[in-house]
Amino acid sequence: MTKKKKLQFPTAYTILFIVAVMVAVLTWVMPAGKYDSLAYDSGSNVFTVTSATGEAMDYPPTQETLDKFGIKAELSKFVDGDIWKPVGIPGTYTELPSNPQGIKELFQSPINGMYEGVDIIIFILIIGGFIGVVNHTGAFDSGIAHLAKTLDGKEKWLIIIITSLIALGGTSFGLAEETIAFYPILVPVFLAVGYDAMVAVASIYVGSSIGTMASTVNPFATIMASNAAGINWTSGIVGRGIMLVVGTGICILYIIKYAEKVKRDPSKSLIFAQKEAIEKKFLHATADKETREYDTRTKLVLAIFALSFIVMIYGVSKLGWWFLEMTTLFFVASIVVAVIERIDERAFVSEFINGARDLLGVALIVGIARGVTMIMDHGLISDTMLYYASNIVNGMGKGVFINVMMVLFAGLSFFVPSSSGLAVLSMPVMAPLADVIGVPREVVVSAYQYGMGMMAFITPTGLILASLMMVDVTLDKWFKFVMPLLGILFVFTSGLLLTGVYL
Structure with a gap:
């Protein structure tokens, strides 16, 4: 009688490949789109605004330019280098021709990620x-x-x-x-x-x-x-x-x-x-x-x-x-x-x-995880997710708004695991929504941190797979250990956000 082979949880490499396939599929079914972006060029001392379709125009590095594009940040933050990445311009989301990622891009993604x-x-x-x-x-x-x-x-x-x-x-x-x-x-x-x-x-x-x-x-x-x-x-x-x-x-x-x-x-x-x-x-x-x-x-x-x-x-x-x-x-x-x-x-x-x-093996995991993020970027769906997320929270009550915002930031961080990348992508779009609802903007910043932070405990596109591989522990064992802790932290952070909204 043949002994039945016991099913084993897949390796970190297989998990990341499955995630890459899922993200590649999303590029076929989700609309492509981008926000216009603004970046400070210290060499030329100008603001460069790049449209969703790729056209770039230079503007004087003044507070008036920031106000014109609805970016509620101080000029000094750009000039001093505190904001060094391109910032999304609110209200400029534009649908673009779809750029689905196929078999070729899927198998190239780990190599691109390693580069x-x-x-x-x-x-x-x-x-x-x-x-x-x-x-x-x-x-x-x-x-x-x-x-x-x-x-x-x-x-x-x-x-x-x-x-x-x-x-x-x-x-x-x-x-x-x-x-x-x-x-x-x-x-x-x-x-x-x-x-x-x-x-x-x-x-x-x-x-x-x-x-x-x-x-x-x-x-x-x-x-x-x-x-x-x-x-x-x-x-x-x-x-x-x-x-x-x-x-x-x-x-x-x-x-x-x-x-x-x-x-x-x-x-x-x-x-x-x-x-x-x-x-x-x-x-x-x-x-x-x-x-x-x-x-x-x-x-x-x-x-x-x-x-x-x-x-x-x-x-x-x-x-x-x-x-x-x-x-x-x-x-x-x-x-x-x-x-x-x-x-x-x-x-x-x-x-x-x-x-x-x-x-x-750990080094390769890091490269492959980067490749997953690159599939999404090349498929032009990062900004689309942000656009739909911003529409979800419109018209909500304060308490519901801030907790849904935390969950949305958690979801977005699965696809954009970089904390600074998610900040400059999402904050210019999400922060103004707080003004409409009557929620302090600093509470939205906290919701971004807590949502992103909780997802970091478990997201395969972050560092957890590389960390677990250091000790040959599979993701399912980690889930068994950490999920009850995440439940406790979710309740606590939810209460803390509600306190920030109503007090």
Whole structure:
């Protein structure tokens, strides 16, 4: 008798391909269209207005020009570079000839996405090489063993500290893609203290998501959206501060509850079937491999390791660094570790390449996800979705309006996962609707952040698939873990938005 093969949840690659097919189909059934856009050209010191059909005209960089096109933003926001992307002009949506994406475009999209995302792909590969070199020294295993002893009985503080710190990074400068670098470091630590890999993913990814969801001074979300909406970014900061503190607290308590259950009984883990494979992958020390002594040189290697991430965070938040600078930092750090440890040149190259190879799948996921977004852009349906979304909320009562607005922003962010991209696309169109309903514009900015933030927990076009792939966890297991938390956060954010509307 033939044994029936058990159905398995598809891999991240297959999920993204299915999403790409769905988006490609939408380009055949949805009308194509675009809003006119306005952008500031600092080189020529002019506003360039590009029509939906592609014609461009230059206008003087004055407040009168912005008022003429109904863009309620200060001139200085463009001139100073606070708004650096083209802004949609409200009331200018134009239907265009359909540009459906066929089989050719569908199969080209992953390749196009890799071209588009080459900066983050190289960053991930260099991070993998750096991790490979540090793992080769044995310092990481020694440090984990030492930390596990230190945290004995106080393991929950690991969740509290990691989630809080990453949430602070998310709320201040939009810490997101950079968290990919943290998984190889932190997953072994969580495993060593008796938790499962899901706790590590949750502490890192949920921390980043709740931080960006409750952005307070994040230039890529709050400041960009507020500028595009024509208000000061400090408007509504109290409500978003409450969201940050309470929301992070909710997430931490939720993660701790699951983590303690797993620690008491490992069979309660959502990924118990993968326990042995995950531990084999991340806990390098084995019975036949003696753990390195936790001596001065070990501490020096670990200090360089930790300092690399501290410098990265400082560089991004204070020095305007992006992927080129971050990638260079980790490449140099890997060489410094090799020199301190006197690693043979051949061994260094071999371990660096092996480490990069371990993260190759993650790098490809990022590129493929970018390709999905490009299908929609080329199919000219991004602005169409925004146009229909703006029509849905017309004439609603205040309470219904603001909560429907949050749901609409969540839906739009599935197709436009970039926080700054969604801000400049949607705010000039959506913010004026608040004036008609009698809702403060800052509450619409909050609805944008909360909707986009909640979708970030689960959207395949964002970072979640790349994050889960770091620890070989499938999306269905993540859904089982995170959906109850999303339900709690939805109720809380809905109440917070209603408070902003009526008080």
